[in-house]
Amino acid sequence: YKAVDRVLEETLRAADILFSLSLTYCQTSEQSGFPLFFSEKLISARRNLALFQHHDGVTGTAKDHVVVDYASRMHNSLVDLQQFIAQSMGVLLSQSLTQGMCQEKHLDAFEPEQTRSSYNVLPIRKTVDVIAGKLRRVVFYNPLEETVDQVVMVVLKRTLVCVLDSEWVSVESQISPELGHGSDGITTGRHRLHWRVSIPPFGIQTYFIAHANGSLSCKAAEPARLKVFHAADTFECPFPYECFQPTEEMTEIRNEYQTLEFSVRDGLLMRIRTNKDDRVTVLEEEIGVYTSRGSGAYLFKPTGDAESLVLPGGQILVIEGQMMQQVYTWPKTIWNSTPITRSVCLYSGKASVQALMVEMEYHVELLDSMYNDKEVISRFKTDINSGRVFFSDLNGFQMIRRDTYDKIPLQGNYYPMPSLAFLEEPGGRRFNVHSRQALGVASLKSGWIEVMLDRRLSRDDGRGLGQGVLDNRPMNVVFNMLLENNVTDLSNVSGSSFRVPSLLSHLVGAQLNYPIHAFVGKVDESSSVKSAAFAMAFKPLQVKFPCDLHIVNLKVLRPSKFLQSGYAQDLQYALLLQRRGWDMSYCRKGHVDCMTMEVDKLNLFSLFNHLDITKVRLTSLNMLHDGSDELGYIMLPNRKERGGSFERLSLVDLLPMEIQAFKLDLRRST
Secondary structure (H helix, E strand, O other): OHHHHHHHHHHHHHHHHHHHHHHHHHOOOOOOOOOHHHHHHHHHHHHHHHHHOOHHHHOOOOOHHHHHHHHHHHHHHHHHHHHHHHHHHHHHOEHHHHHOOOOHHHOOOEEEOEEOOOOOOOOEEOEEOOOOOEEEEEEEEOOOOOOEEEEEEEEEOOOOEEEEOOOOOEEOEEEEEEEOOOOOOOEEEEEEEEEEEEEOOOOEEEEEEEEOOOOOOOOEOEEOEEEEEOOOOOOOOOOOOEEEOOOOOEEEEEOOOEEEEEEOOOOOEEEEEEOOOOEEEEEEEEEEEEEEOOOOOOOOOEOOOOEEOEEEEEEEEEEEOOOEEEEEEEEEEOOOOOOEEEEEEEEOOOOOHHHHOEEEEEEEOOOOHHHOOEEEEEEEEEOOOOOOEEEEEEOOOEEEEEEOOOOOOHHHHOEEEOOEEEEEOOOOEEEEEEEOOOEEEEOOOOOEEEEEEEEEEOOOOOOOOOOOEOOOOOEEEEEEEEEEEOOOOOOOHHHOOOOOOOHHHHHHHHHHHOOOEEEEEOOOEEOOOOOOOEOOEEOOEOOOOOOOEEEEEEEEEOHHHHHHHOOHHHOEEEEEEEEOOOOOOOOOOOOOOOOOOOOOOOEHHHOEOOEEEEEEEEEOOOOOOEEEEEEOEEEOOOOHHHOOOEEEOOEOOOOOOOEEEEEEEEEEOO
């Protein structure tokens, strides 16, 4: 449930931002109570998140019935927040918004592309069906302060489809089969549609999925090519794809920046080659398992080193397409059944953060008693000379040096990894592993990094819980891996303990932990009529943020007070900003043409489109202690002789790693 905790955290932040924007646009409208009737659910979600982040919740050291209560509360809050964000899409895209009205008739126009039916199951993607003469509207919300260019995916029933952007221009797209985790077949019968989107900061963007044989001029999605290794006797190539069964010993996938090579023997990753300089980095992937006799919820006490879980064989499916390339492996394991599947994806895109990293996902199901007292890991063996030193983060804020010692047991060399760990060598290479949930990490040998995926323990470890850990659920563990080369040599790793991520690494982590949210229109729309009920985009920010400046949150302070009084003066907003600390010895533009605060100062008064900030005041991080001075006006140079001309200016001036809070008075422009 630590993964659900992270999802609830980012969904709550996204809902806070949309609540603030919706309330500002709608506060002058007498026709709507939106979004104020959701304020109590936002408060409840914040409390449920805080309850789980109590030390017995997020650490997994609570009894089963307590864990069920934690999970149920988080699930209910997630459903409420997704409903609110979906309703915000209808309000903020409504054409009536541009006329100063917030109407509630479009609150049910959209539904989430992913839904959760229960606290103990993984989210399910909605299957979108498109028939001739109709199209489906898909909208994406970006909760980040930077424009996000990504390849996105929607699950479909049919393959003969195409994609249109908000200007009704055909978009290149790719169709491929949806792959399953079970033993009843490697495909599900559904299909995945991939295409590239560009979503403005804090904004919403619209795309359309249409039938390719319709009246619109639209290029059909291109089917992917499939390569199958060690295919089972029951394997049938899914229609309408082309399947090959080559006999090569190695296979690869590639994009504009890198090439990944895999062993056909077991389907595991072997090395990465950067296309620009043809430099090869050894990156041997291993899926292993520790056996324990004394491990429990608190303690990790393996009986020896991890043994390899994967045997030669197992089905391997390689998907090759113009948007995405993927290696999907159903490994043959030391058990009769396979409790784990693994997917590795490369996405296309020029100057795209997503194209510069590798997406790796493990699906783990330790649900049977045969896995008792087993702890499954993923290990990466690189040729980076790290000297058994690595770095992991503290709550996503700063990095701390981790050393491996021979004088203590193996378990003493395991450390927490809330979101990031990396290896580096003096020559400049750095291997980053970003995680979507908190996990344990170790580097037992130079150039090695291993991450704990899941553990199933039948015994109590005598530390107070009074039970084992047997409430395992199917789970997806997602890593975004990034290989970087330094532009200047580093000092010896052993000679310094201070390290920070690169600017690109910060961007990779942000897009992993604050993903875009997708919503599908509930009603089929006629392809012959371009609906005027909704705008195609919503762009609330009018300035480009420096890449090293992050909006921690934008939220309304005490919305219940405004709800009771109705007076605009009772409405205040909190804006929290963090300047990221980043390693300047790596690419200073993050490979994506970034600007930083050194050259690009941010004026708070010019932050929003169609919204005016009338007052800015510094405050403490808990919002209880305000600064004495109001920020805002400065005298323009050489203007005193002309009567004193002033300009509203509040430049953000933060030191690296610093967090600053502001109270804003925000009003809709007249």
